[in-house]
Structure formats: structure tokens, C-alpha cells
Amino acid sequence: MLPLVIYAGLLALASSKPCDTEGANRELLLSLNKDLLRSLESQEGLPNPSVHLALRLSDGHNLAKENELLNRLKSDLHNDIQSSLTNSKPVTGIMALYSLALRSSCFDLNTITFTINDKNETLLTHLKKQMEPEKEHIAFSQRPLTNYYQYSLGVLALCVNGIRVNNHVSHKLIKAVDHEHFKHGDAESVDTYAMAGMGLQCVKHSGSYVHSVAELDIALSKIKQKLLASYRTDGHIGNEFSTGLAVQALLAMGSEVADCAAAMEAMRTAARNNIYHNPMAVSQMLPALQKKSYLSVKSKECLNEDDTLLLEPQDPVVVLPSKTxxxxxxxxxxxxxxxxxxxxxxxxxxxxxxxxxxxxxxxxxxxxxxxxxxxxxxxxxxxxxxxxxxxxxxxxxxxxxxxxxxxxxxxxxxxxxxxxxxxxxx
Ligand code: B12
The missing domain is CATH 2.170.130.30 (Ferric Hydroxamate Uptake Protein; Chain A, domain 1)
Structure with missing residues (x-):
């Protein structure tokens, strides 16, 4: 009997920490997923479409809370975008994120409309229209009205939602990759390369780019090369906050999960060290840790979803101000x-x-x-x-x-x- 108990004990030990990295990683994902869900409770201001997108791309769900967020996006965020449109403010990025969030819930986007000058048009029609002044701006000043990150988000969102992206719009993005125009301050913007990679990969899949497929392929391999060249010795690509998008892009562009292993490990280490307390940061890295990318939204069917993600009540954390x-x-x-x-x-x-x-x-x-x-x-x-x-x-x-x-x-x-x-x- 005793040897059996010892054997069972050893087995239990072997299947738990510290050697069971798979189990520990699963737990980490679950806790990040819960952090994101919990962020909805303390969220001030507008509901965040990026958080919704990440929750929807997760393996585990709390469908009631996700639905609540969806409704807030459709009212509060929608009204905010409408008022920006009325005031002629550029809304490319937020509109693109909103459309991706809706699509991730398999919501019928044709029912979502905005009004300008008494004319009611669908969200995707508006998004397509937003890309025109962005493109014109690039033509005369080498940069979009907003920035290349939002321009790429626009391309990605239209494409993921099955809208044909204007060849001239894609062409401008391809040229910007070629001329290395993606900057964040005076450094290269890994986040932008990643977003452009996902956008252009979607365009490639859709087969709609008829200008020059070779040109598109060259841009995609340049993006891949830029991302891989941004690997730091600690495994992050760019910095802690661009690694999630970079991994998403590499996966979308066909890299093997094994090729991103170092970056995934770096993100897990950073997450354990509480680097990702900002919900926006979690929302960009969690899909990557689950081997998904924003491109995965395209094939999402929202059927038979797990609905077991529950939040345990938490004791309020009181942080006393330091005397030092x-x-x-x-x-x-x-x-x-x-x-x-x-x-x-x-x-x-x-x-x-x-x-x-x-x-x-x-x-x-x-x-x-x-x-x-x-x-x-x-x-x-x-x-x-x-x-x-x-x-x-x-x-x-x-x-x-x-x-x-x-x-x-x-x-x-x-x-x-x-x-x-x-x-x-x-
Ligand atoms: C473009 C961009 C900028 C542009 C914004 C103006 C423009 N041209 O549109 C510029 C170059 C000015 C900029 C500045 C900074 N940025 Co910046 N930026 C981005 C980028 C690439 C895209 C943002 C975007 O358009 N999102 C899409 C729209 C729909 O979302 P949005 O929230 O409405 O976008 C606005 C805000 O994000 C804001 N913004 C931009 N950067 C930052 C950074 C912070 C900390 C905040 C609060 C807001 C903010 O500007 C956007 C356009 O209006 C992101 C990359 C990413 N992964 O998100 C980095 C990113 C958000 N930036 C970052 C940082 C660190 C900064 C700076 C703090 C850098 C610095 N040392 O000064 C400053 C902000 C300082 C400040 N005054 O508060 C980090 C933030 C990480 C974090 N944990 O918070 C990111 C994630 C890049 C990275 N991987 O490090 N940024």
C-alpha cells in the first residue's frame, strides 16, 4: 500500500509545478483572461474594442460579460465615433477596431450605420471612405492623416470583414513598407510593421490585390524580416508592448509557433512580473499567447463556445502610500x-x-x-x-x-x- 501512496504522490508532484510548464502556462493564460474580464468592472470612460476583440479571440469565455461589453460598444463607443464623424475628426483606427470587435462577436455589421449630412451609411462603407483622405494625404505628404498603424488597421478591418480593399490603398501601404516609413518617434515602429503585416497578409489571402502580387510578397517578406531583426536578447520583439502584435503578425504570415517560442516565453515572463497591468497591453498580447492573430477573426463562427470563465470575488487591495x-x-x-x-x-x-x-x-x-x-x-x-x-x-x-x-x-x-x-x- 505504502509504495502505491508514494508512487501516487510522486506522480502528483511530477504533474504539478515547477516542471509542468504547460499547466503553468495554461494557468497564466486563464489569469490574464480573467484580468481582462475584471478590467471591465473598473473601466472608466469609453468601452475598449481592443479588449472585446481579445476576449472574443480567447479560448475561454464569459458570454454574459462579453455581451454586456458588446452592447456598451454599440451605444457609447458608437455615439462617440458618430460625434467625431459629425465634427470631421479622423476615426480610421477606432472605427477599424470597432468593426473587428463586432465581427469577433459574429454581429451583422450591415445593421450598424452612421449618419453624415443626413445620409445614413453602414460602418464598413464609412470605414472604406475614411481610407480615401488617408490615402490622399500619403500622396502629398508621405504620411496618412492619422498614422500608418491606423491605416494598416483600416486595411485589416475592411479585409477581415470581407470588403475588397482598394488596390491603391494597399499599394500605398506596400510602398511605405518599401521606403521604411513606419516610425514611432524617431525609432522604427514594430507595432506598425506588425499591423501592416496582418493587413497585407489578409489582402494576399483574399486575392484582391491585382496590381502586382510579387510586390505584395516582397513587402510581406520585408515585414517578416523587420520583425525578426527586432528580436531582443531577452526574447521581446521591439519592446514588451510590441511583442504581442509582432507574434500575432508572424503567426498570421505563416511562421511556425516554434519560431515565436522565445517571444512567447518573454511575454509570459513579463506577464508574471506584472508588466502587463494595462488592459490594452493584455488585449494585444493575449491573442498571440493563444497562437491567434486578428486575422483569426475572419473565420470565427461563434458556435459552441465555452462559457466557463468566472470571476471569483476579490478582496479589495488597499495600497497604503509609502512613507519614503x-x-x-x-x-x-x-x-x-x-x-x-x-x-x-x-x-x-x-x-x-x-x-x-x-x-x-x-x-x-x-x-x-x-x-x-x-x-x-x-x-x-x-x-x-x-x-x-x-x-x-x-x-x-x-x-x-x-x-x-x-x-x-x-x-x-x-x-x-x-x-x-x-x-x-x-
Ligand atoms: C502612433 C503612436 C504614437 C504617436 C501618436 C500620434 C499619432 N501619430 O497618431 C506618437 C509618436 C506621438 C506616440 C507617442 C508616444 N507613444 Co506611442 N504609439 C503609437 C502607436 C504606434 C499607434 C497608436 C494608435 O494610433 N492606435 C490606434 C488608435 C485607434 O487607438 P487610440 O488609443 O485612440 O490612439 C491614440 C493613443 O494611442 C495615443 N497614443 C500614442 N502613443 C501613446 C502612448 C501612451 C502611453 C498613451 C497613453 C497614448 C498614446 O495616440 C493615438 C493617436 O491619437 C502605438 C502602438 C500600439 N501597439 O498601440 C504606440 C504606443 C501606444 N506608444 C507607446 C509609447 C510608450 C509612447 C510614448 C509614451 C513614448 C515616449 N517615450 O514619449 C509617447 C506618449 C507620450 C505622451 N505624450 O503621453 C507605447 C505604449 C506602451 C504602454 N505600455 O503604454 C506603444 C504601445 C508603442 C510601444 N510598443 O511601445 N505614439
Whole structure:
């Protein structure tokens, strides 16, 4: 009897941590999936179509909560896009994400319409129309009205929803790959290469690009090569926040899962180290960890879905402010090159946003404004000076000379440092 018990014990040990990586990975996926679902409870502002998309691409579901989010997208996000359209604001990216979110729930997109000048047209007709001024803008200034990331999202969303993408629109994207026009600030934008890769791969599958298939293939292999060349020694492609999209794109472009293994492991390590607490970050990496891409939405049927994803009640986490304070020097460099330096002591662990608020409260001439975005608060104005997208300017953030890879809200102050906020053109 005793040997049997020992044997059973050994078996149980062998099938649990730390050697059972498959089980541990499954648990990690489940916990990320739950984090994303839980983010809906605390979500302020507009419902996030990227979160919906990721929930729908997951293997496990909570159909009631997903449906609730879908309804909020159809009302709140819809109204917001309608009001942007009325005010002639470009909406390519958000409209594309909205259409992908609806498609991921197998919702009939023909029933979704927007009105401009009393004319009611479907979402996809509007999206197709949005691509025209984007394309015209590229023709005279080498860049879309919004950015190449949103332009690629537009191509992807139209194609995934079965709409034929205008050959000239695809051609402009192919040329931009060729001329290496995908920048994020002054660095290459891995996220944009990834999104363009998924968009163009979809166009290739659809067989609608009749300009030159060879040209399309060259662009796709260049994108693949760019993504693979962006592999860091720690396994991330680009940075922690572009790796998810990069893996999605590589998978969509036909790479073997094994070729992405290092990147997947890097994302799992980052997830265990709580790097992905922003729901937007989780929404871009979770599909990749489940070996899916936004292209998978095209074949989604929404049949016999698992509905077992439940959220256990959680004890509220009370974070007491740290008694230790650290000094933050904030340097502001305006568009004319003028620099001003401010100093503030903040509780260790506070966000940069909290530090800036403390600084503002000192009434020593420092002010700032933020705008909400899918990634959280975007710093839009400092000391009354706006850095506008329309002027191709933004407030670039760095800490001791290293560019921040997170928002003012996500970046936590752990040590004394100098933050530089510089009005930069791009
Ligand atoms: C284009 C882009 C920019 C452009 C935006 C203007 C433009 N041309 O449209 C520029 C170059 C200005 C920019 C700036 C920054 N960016 Co940027 N950006 C992107 C990119 C490639 C696409 C965003 C987009 O259009 N999304 C589609 C639309 C539908 O979504 P949206 O939320 O409405 O889009 C707006 C916001 O995303 C906002 N935005 C852009 N970047 C950032 C970054 C943060 C932190 C926030 C809160 C908002 C924000 O601008 C978009 C257009 O209006 C994403 C890549 C990605 N994976 O999402 C990175 C990305 C969002 N950016 C990132 C970062 C780090 C920054 C900076 C903080 C860099 C820095 N060190 O200064 C700054 C923002 C500083 C600030 N003032 O708050 C990270 C964010 C990661 C994170 N964990 O938060 C991403 C994911 C890139 C990456 N892999 O590192 N960015």
C-alpha cells in the first residue's frame, strides 16, 4: 500500500509545478483572461474594442460579460465615433477596431450605420471612405492623416470583414513598407510593421490585390524580416508592448509557433512580473499567447463556445502610500527649446501622473493636461503649450535620458530621477 501512496504522490508532484510548464502556462493564460474580464468592472470612460476583440479571440469565455461589453460598444463607443464623424475628426483606427470587435462577436455589421449630412451609411462603407483622405494625404505628404498603424488597421478591418480593399490603398501601404516609413518617434515602429503585416497578409489571402502580387510578397517578406531583426536578447520583439502584435503578425504570415517560442516565453515572463497591468497591453498580447492573430477573426463562427470563465470575488487591495519619499526633477523643454526645471518629492511608488499632479498643486507655474486614449491618459499640454497631432508634435517622455515605454499613469516612480518632457516633432 505504502509504495502505491508514494508512487501516487510522486506522480502528483511530477504533474504539478515547477516542471509542468504547460499547466503553468495554461494557468497564466486563464489569469490574464480573467484580468481582462475584471478590467471591465473598473473601466472608466469609453468601452475598449481592443479588449472585446481579445476576449472574443480567447479560448475561454464569459458570454454574459462579453455581451454586456458588446452592447456598451454599440451605444457609447458608437455615439462617440458618430460625434467625431459629425465634427470631421479622423476615426480610421477606432472605427477599424470597432468593426473587428463586432465581427469577433459574429454581429451583422450591415445593421450598424452612421449618419453624415443626413445620409445614413453602414460602418464598413464609412470605414472604406475614411481610407480615401488617408490615402490622399500619403500622396502629398508621405504620411496618412492619422498614422500608418491606423491605416494598416483600416486595411485589416475592411479585409477581415470581407470588403475588397482598394488596390491603391494597399499599394500605398506596400510602398511605405518599401521606403521604411513606419516610425514611432524617431525609432522604427514594430507595432506598425506588425499591423501592416496582418493587413497585407489578409489582402494576399483574399486575392484582391491585382496590381502586382510579387510586390505584395516582397513587402510581406520585408515585414517578416523587420520583425525578426527586432528580436531582443531577452526574447521581446521591439519592446514588451510590441511583442504581442509582432507574434500575432508572424503567426498570421505563416511562421511556425516554434519560431515565436522565445517571444512567447518573454511575454509570459513579463506577464508574471506584472508588466502587463494595462488592459490594452493584455488585449494585444493575449491573442498571440493563444497562437491567434486578428486575422483569426475572419473565420470565427461563434458556435459552441465555452462559457466557463468566472470571476471569483476579490478582496479589495488597499495600497497604503509609502512613507519614503523620492525626489523627482521635472524638466520641461518647449517647442522653442526653452527649458525649465521643477522639483518635487513624491511617495515612492507613486505614478508619474501623481507626481505631476503634486507639482501642479505647488502653484509654481507648472501645469499640464491629458487626453484619454485606449492606453490611458496621454499628455497633451504642458505649461499651456499643446503638442498637437495635427502639427506632428508630441510631448516626448524620458527618465534620466531613457525614453519611457509607458504612460504617465502606468510609469511608477521608484527611485530619484530626472523626468524630461520635451515638445518634439515627428
Ligand atoms: C502612433 C503612436 C504614437 C504617436 C501618436 C500620434 C499619432 N501619430 O497618431 C506618437 C509618436 C506621438 C506616440 C507617442 C508616444 N507613444 Co506611442 N504609439 C503609437 C502607436 C504606434 C499607434 C497608436 C494608435 O494610433 N492606435 C490606434 C488608435 C485607434 O487607438 P487610440 O488609443 O485612440 O490612439 C491614440 C493613443 O494611442 C495615443 N497614443 C500614442 N502613443 C501613446 C502612448 C501612451 C502611453 C498613451 C497613453 C497614448 C498614446 O495616440 C493615438 C493617436 O491619437 C502605438 C502602438 C500600439 N501597439 O498601440 C504606440 C504606443 C501606444 N506608444 C507607446 C509609447 C510608450 C509612447 C510614448 C509614451 C513614448 C515616449 N517615450 O514619449 C509617447 C506618449 C507620450 C505622451 N505624450 O503621453 C507605447 C505604449 C506602451 C504602454 N505600455 O503604454 C506603444 C504601445 C508603442 C510601444 N510598443 O511601445 N505614439
Amino acid at each position: 519619499k523620492v525626489n523627482v526633477m521635472v524638466e520641461v523643454v518647449t517647442s522653442s527649446g526653452e527649458a525649465g526645471v521643477y522639483s518635487v518629492d513624491v511617495p515612492k511608488g507613486n505614478s508619474l501622473l501623481e507626481a505631476l499632479e503634486l507639482l501642479k498643486g505647488k502653484n509654481i507655474g507648472f501645469t499640464f493636461e491629458t487626453e484619454s486614449s485606449l492606453w490611458g491618459p496621454y499628455l497633451s499640454a504642458v505649461n499651456g503649450e499643446q503638442a498637437r497631432q495635427s502639427d506632428r508634435r508630441y510631448w516626448h517622455l524620458s527618465s534620466d535620458g531613457a525614453a519611457l515605454t509607458q504612460s504617465v499613469d502606468d510609469f511608477k516612480i521608484k527611485t530619484a530621477q530626472k523626468i524630461t518632457i520635451k515638445n518634439t516633432s515627428y
